[in-house]
Amino acid sequence: MTSWRTKVLPPLLAIVFSLLICSVALLISGADPLQAYGTMIRQLFRGTTAVDTLNLASVYYLSGLAVAIGFQMNLFNIGVEGQYRFAAVIAAIAGGALHLPPVVHTFVIILVAALAGAAYAALPAVLKVTRGVSEVISTIMLNSIVGGIVAFLINPKQFGVLTGNNLRTRPIDASGSVPGIPIGGATLFGFVVIAAAIGLAYWFMLNRTRFGFELKASGESATAAAAGGVNAKRMTLVAMLLSGAVAGLIALPELLGRDFSYAITSTQGYGFTGIAVALLGRNHPGGIALGALLWAFLDKSAVSLETVDVPKEIATIMQGAIVLSVVVAYEVVKRADLARAQHRVGRALAARPASVSEGGTL
Template structure:
């Protein structure tokens, strides 16, 4: 088989895998829509009317800007999870990592006075360092003591919540603002202005939406274009095989968790610097667990995670119109749950189909007759 033929075959194989992955995602969405329609009908609500209301509401300019803003935080959370997933590590502690990072970064930003540009950068760096440190604890425990990162990161979530409750008091980092506890507000030099990306929208898109773009591009480059990314993926496939080839698996575990935590520390930065300007008891929680579902549905691919984040943000934002129309908003949670479950099943079926197809293709290539250039006779490759 010539090099040109091999390249064409490789291109066709990649296109085939992408088409199968797309088909699996569409199948999962279709199945979730069907289940949601059944639930709505059983609760005496018209499924078509509910979907139309969600689409009409979600495509309004202000709501589109809100969807992009929410998708930005979802995307950062999902990428943080995906970094661990690529190495077969389950970072369940993104929630605690970004919450603690947001608190300390907000407290830092409210106390220091730095020039515009440097102030925002310093806050972001503090958030990344805190998130990286908190995730690194689980990485060190995994590498040195064999402690499951699932258990350690879940427990670290509870510890982070306790640390936040201890620090966010008037005697320490907090201050009373009405009936709420907040950190000292970040002044103008530490804020990031919104951008009017959606025509006609009064709601501006977070300026740090471009931070999510940078993180996504960096994640893709790291995984697909660097030796570290290759070692990370190889370790995720088989730690013993990677170690036999010279990869320091323990070191990879720690670095992967540090990177995952650093990205997790960025999750609340678009909201903190673009809108809230302080950390408070009302700071959104649970985004880390949403990121797990989004990363799974997006196949840990930076581009796939973009579409999944937008879908999740659309469902969450559009659920507001359901409540106004006296339609149970729980149908959105049902839709999201069914999407994840059906996607897992669909991708597994695609994986098995692709494996059988690859085995059949290899068998055909082995049995393919070729011509011996020296003897000029036809031989069968064995």
């Protein structure tokens, strides 16, 4: 049974350690760490920063969930980046071409995005189960290919339109959007609610279904799972397809809540951020949510550092330090718990002969 220390201490140690590293970096550069951190926190309560942080966190959350599904099966789906970009352009093209009633239009776009993401994940999944090809290698290659696919599809000769100096897909009708939630002078993406529902479904799948049990069992030991009647190859295939389907939704908060089209200049890198968020959250939906919020906060508040003559890249250093330290912290705490358990067992075994001997003399 996992102790509270294994769950709580590692992320706390990781954050503290990253703060120390960044503090040293700030001191070396001649800046005041307390002033820098205070500036970042105050920025959160200025203008639309808080809402912008939540909006960005919803994107990171979906990305982290997509990666976490693969991690549960010991699969490193580094191709989330390619899967979400492929799904985004396909969903945007379909959404711009269709003219459907509200809700139905939105549902179709979401369904197309999920299917497109799963389809792009299907190739490495099939190669993995049929030929033993590493999903890391195949998904990295597909990440490289997706840029060309997006450029081809957004070409005006295909499905794109030239807007100013930017190429983008045809705009999606208002019927295909997800209405936002006005908060002050900002608008919270309505897709935040959908992302939370997906996280709840992920938790339910892992903890309340047979499939979730088999998924975790296969990830722990494919040999033991196979001995229990679990088809490891089928689980690998399904896990990759599910991971790809969730990855296909990553761009939808922005696509259906703000942009309504996908451009050649649309933000990239969300898939790689998801890897860090999943690691920070230890594949738990609640932990991933906290990791996504922390990552989004560091991204959105970093710009305020320039007002106190501190380079905003310090937030990037903090993010990198968190990822590295969380991995180390979990291993340290895990080993400490294991050593403590072995010590308790050793003491129990040492005390047993004495009690048996005393019982024999009586």
